[in-house]
Amino acid sequence: MALQLSPADLLASVNRDVERSYLRARNGLRYVRGSNRPTLGATPKDVVWRRDKVQLWRYRRDEPARFAQPLLIVTSLVSRSYILDLMPGSSAVEFLRDHGFDVFMLDWGIPDELDADNSLETYVDEYLPRAVAAVRRQTGCAELTMAGYCLGGVLSVLYANGHDDAAVRNLVLMATPVDFEQMGPMVAALREGRLDPEEMIDETGNVPADVLYSGFFMLAPTTIVAQRATLLENLWNDEFVRGFQAMAQWTRDQVPFAGAAFREVVELFVRRNALMDGSLHVGGREIDFTRSGATVLNAMAAKDTVVPRAAAEPIAALVGRPERRHELLLPGGHVTFGTGRSAFRHTLPSLAEWMAAHSDERDADGHQVVGAR
Amino acid sequence: MSTWLKLVLRLERAIGAPIESAVHSDAYFDVVAELNRGTRRVTGAVESVSKRGLHLLNLPAGTDIRQVREQLARMDRRLLQISKKLEQLEGERV
Numbered sequence: 001m002a003l004q005l006s007p008a009d010l011l012a013s014v015n016r017d018v019e020r021s022y023l024r025a026r027n028g029l030r031y032v033r034g035s036n037r038p039t040l041g042a043t044p045k046d047v048v049w050r051r052d053k054v055q056l057w058r059y060r061r062d063e064p065a066r067f068a069q070p071l072l073i074v075t076s077l078v079s080r081s082y083i084l085d086l087m088p089g090s091s092a093v094e095f096l097r098d099h100g101f102d103v104f105m106l107d108w109g110i111p112d113e114l115d116a117d118n119s120l121e122t123y124v125d126e127y128l129p130r131a132v133a134a135v136r137r138q139t140g141c142a143e144l145t146m147a148g149y150c151l152g153g154v155l156s157v158l159y160a161n162g163h164d165d166a167a168v169r170n171l172v173l174m175a176t177p178v179d180f181e182q183m184g185p186m187v188a189a190l191r192e193g194r195l196d197p198e199e200m201i202d203e204t205g206n207v208p209a210d211v212l213y214s215g216f217f218m219l220a221p222t223t224i225v226a227q228r229a230t231l232l233e234n235l236w237n238d239e240f241v242r243g244f245q246a247m248a249q250w251t252r253d254q255v256p257f258a259g260a261a262f263r264e265v266v267e268l269f270v271r272r273n274a275l276m277d278g279s280l281h282v283g284g285r286e287i288d289f290t291r292s293g294a295t296v297l298n299a300m301a302a303k304d305t306v307v308p309r310a311a312a313e314p315i316a317a318l319v320g321r322p323e324r325r326h327e328l329l330l331p332g333g334h335v336t337f338g339t340g341r342s343a344f345r346h347t348l349p350s351l352a353e354w355m356a357a358h359s360d361e362r363d364a365d366g367h368q369v370v371g372a373r
Numbered sequence: 374m375s376t377w378l379k380l381v382l383r384l385e386r387a388i389g390a391p392i393e394s395a396v397h398s399d400a401y402f403d404v405v406a407e408l409n410r411g412t413r414r415v416t417g418a419v420e421s422v423s424k425r426g427l428h429l430l431n432l433p434a435g436t437d438i439r440q441v442r443e444q445l446a447r448m449d450r451r452l453l454q455i456s457k458k459l460e461q462l463e464g465e466r467v
Contacts (some may be wrong), residue, residue, distance in 0.1 A: 113450075116450065174461075190401075197408070199409060205443075218396050222388060222392055225385045226381065229381040232378075
């Protein structure tokens, strides 16, 4: 069948192609030169507490939060926290703030020689209790919603169940691994002793960021080709290029893993798969994962290759009291909690809806109105 | 999606899938571990030779600097522990 294009359609099509070619050339040059990079983690915030390299950020808002319970996001130890605040218009933090939550984020900083002795106990018993106290001081609120991402989820479970005064009303676990037998091949190599954790630790006493990057890169080493080809196709689209640059920067921007914590993760989580026991020995006591009265949401991503669904699924049977356990299976991959089309269509609206349903609203005078739990 | 991109994506999967199964295999990790050990052995041997040469000229070698850095880091960590302990004791006293 012959194509029938009117002269006007033909002209419009040629115009579009010419314009896109110009935009491709311009964006291509900018990309190669590395200029015009998006500003990452740009949502306005204040540092409200700090200890060593750990900082607690509170995101600014123009009007009082709709919900009484502040939201504290606990990020992973091995990646930069700005994945949850990637760039304006594509930021989980911005989304949650605009949906009425008073958002705080705990950023672990970039460990160096000084942090090599940081163990799980350091994070669970030293930093987290102080950060939570700072949130309570800042907001005057007795309880909070704690949202842990990836390994930050494990720390949140240990904190919420390991402290009598944890004050965690809702515990949201995003892509949080508990069954390390289901994790990727690098974890399997560590478990079986084919990779020696001591050989991965450098002279700073930490696992260098490069090693962690290699581990993530090897999950799918050739996808970079598909990503670059997709970029080439969409090079005319400023928004796509900005998003691509932001993600590319985050992917390369791993942080070292504190040596002592890494050794514990390998021994306890990887080799003994101890999280599957439903309790863990940290800081001289046994932490029972069902001890906290918090309502628990296990949010998993269906296409997560970093923390496969099978590694996160057992949370439903291990963490929190049985009557207070909820589960959410979301489309998308590991980063769907921070960025991507699926994040803003499905993941963040679902999380916001769940958190809203389990928080108290404030009335027009700013008083707390007790809602459903 | 244009035809060329569809082709590239299909090709990437055709090549990528076997590469992924290769790099996720036991053999791959054994090779990587062995390669790392080999690299360390070679680096160690080269460093030991250069160290001897530099010491002859009364100059510090890279390994000496590394050792000093490690010792300093250990001392820094110890100081940090002591200051935290002090902070805790003061907190208990108040």
